[in-house]
Amino acid sequence: MFTGGEWRILQRSIGISAMHMQLLHNNQVVMFDRTDFGPSNLSLPFGRCRIDSNDIALKHDCTAHSILYDIGTNIYRPLMVQTDTFCSSGAVLPDGTFIQIGGYNDGDRTIRTLSPCITNDCDWIEHHGYLNERRWYATNQRLPDGRIIIVGGRRQFNYEFYPKGSGDDNTYELNFLRETNDRQENNLYPFLHLLPDGNLFIFANTRAILFDYRRNQIVREFPRIPGGDPRNYPSSGSSVLLPIQFSVNPGRFIEAEVLICGGAPQGSAARALRGNFVLATPMCGRLRVTDSNPAWEMEQMPNRRVMGDMLILPTGDIIIINGARSGTAGWELGRHPVTIPVVYRPNEPSNQRFLLMRAGSTARMYHSSAIVIPDGRILIAGSNPHINYSFTNVRYPTELSLESFSPPYLAPEYDNLRPRITACPEIINYRQTMSITFSVPEYRSARQVSVRILAPSFTTHSLAMNQRMVILRVVEVRQVVMWTYEITAVGPPLAEVAPSGYYLMFLVHDGTPSSGTWVKLQ
Incomplete structure (x- = not known):
């Protein structure tokens, strides 16, 4: 297929x-x-x-x-x-x-x-x-x-x-x-x-x-x-x-x-x-x-x-x-x-x-x-x-x-489901509760939203070194105004789970990801 x-x-x-x-x-x-x-x-x-x-x-x-x-x-x-x-x-x-x-x-x-x-x-x-x-x-x-x-x-x-x-x-x-x-x-x-x-x-x-x-x-x-x-x-x-x-x-x-x-x-x-x-x-x-x-x-x-x-x-x-x-x-x-x-x-x-x-x-x-x-x-x-x-x-x-x-x-047919991060912290801390604001035209449900941080890889010879994704714990999602929502999430618990440094933060809504926003974990 x-x-x-x-x-x-x-x-x-x-x-x-x-x-x-x-x-x-x-x-x-x-x-x-x-x-x-x-x-x-x-x-x-x-x-x-x-x-x-x-x-x-x-x-x-x-x-x-x-x-x-x-x-x-x-x-x-x-x-x-x-x-x-x-x-x-x-x-x-x-x-x-x-x-x-x-x-x-x-x-x-x-x-x-x-x-x-x-x-x-x-x-x-x-x-x-x-x-x-x-x-x-x-x-x-x-x-x-x-x-x-x-x-x-x-x-x-x-x-x-x-x-x-x-x-x-x-x-x-x-x-x-x-x-x-x-x-x-x-x-x-x-x-x-x-x-x-x-x-x-x-x-x-x-x-x-x-x-x-x-x-x-x-x-x-x-x-x-x-x-x-x-x-x-x-x-x-x-x-x-x-x-x-x-x-x-x-x-x-x-x-x-x-x-x-x-x-x-x-x-x-x-x-x-x-x-x-x-x-x-x-x-x-x-x-x-x-x-x-x-x-x-x-x-x-x-x-x-x-x-x-x-x-x-x-x-x-x-x-x-x-x-x-x-x-x-x-x-x-x-x-x-x-x-x-x-x-x-x-x-x-x-x-x-x-x-x-x-x-x-x-x-x-x-x-x-x-x-x-x-x-x-x-x-x-x-x-x-x-x-x-x-x-x-x-x-x-x-x-x-x-x-x-x-x-x-x-693909364009997923644009109505695509979240857009409008505000998030530039620096996140371990175990820290944080708020991220996003907009999406066709919101489904809180169960369909996740927050992920991705450490970009150094890629050579079929090996993507240091590549890493951590899915953060979501506490709640609430509506702020029409099409705009605030999600509360918790930073990684330990540096063993996610070493400190720069990550791309993505929101995924109903299988459709936002563009990534840079955050620094420390």
Whole structure:
């Protein structure tokens, strides 16, 4: 069943292939690729050039490999990045500063920062050699105390923290990563989620653990995901922590569920190198990690997919977008682009959760990315399945375009049900009661209204890091005047449920979301 949605090209070319993307709280998006595969199609301004004797492709480069895109104006400008950001990670600090972590070659121990600005003078600041270890294909997670934990990477079976100077500057071994590292290294970009009890869910290859990073201790090991198919890079499935809803009683146990979908079967990379492109798995695994005896619930997607991106929509549903039907991640190793997004509805009966969306026309293969933006659209860019920028004589040319996908909830027929936030606090506190005013032409009932906060993701390589949705407790909804209502809600109970920082607040009325409003949780 195809249920709609609308595709739109925003820019035919942004000059770079957006391998990595992060939404900032000033409604700008930072995008970047890598610095060492030749010149991009976007020049640096004012005659600036990057001089890098360590670069393996171009030691004198006057083109940009990063941009800052403004959603409201659909305008972008080049940024200057010095060291190689290839296959790196990122997170946003509580104050809104974007922290970019590691990469390849001369960038593998580098930390880069970008502070949001309303002028055109903000740019990358780089701190070379800051990291204890090389962080190439590492994953990170924001923690309740405001730090970032950085886990794994190629041949790195350990973790460390950012920032230093907080009394914890060391590197800590995590033998679980060594155990799950096969010859294809199917534990790169491990899936990492902060759970409401303060521990971490870590998934690598086919195994998952509950990990207490404060004590460097594995609390428990979960059952292996059924089927035996690895899900991490280069098999490149995707993972999401489903929306968290906390109880009326702040002391009551809070449930958490993880969803993992897609990926390439064991041995797919080696077989693709020989020209045999194995079909991706159509299977998803869902695990309620807070159960006393958790077991995977397996579900089949309508289509097979490797290198797909999973994002939490304002409604709390999950969209799966981008990727391929066969092959695996890596240079020239994917085949048969999947251009049909799928929406997964976690609260529906198990046989009614998947909906097929309208197909796009652009192949988004290896090194594509996607994020949710404040108006509820999905921003999609990238695809660079080749070592260099290759636009001709290749099966899937390097893709420089930027486009959006509007899910069906943005269709005009839902405008009468769409709430519009007219007033809400800019700062919200834990356990704080707050009032939000909204208008809606066709109000249904208080039972049809919910308040959600969404932490935007850093998306790269099929993994949306630090993505998180918390559904707030609603106390009451009352009418103020015609078409205008006031909803009283309560902020998250703990930083373990929602780490401090910037979130998009959405109201959802009868399945139709408002546009997001930025709030700062502290």
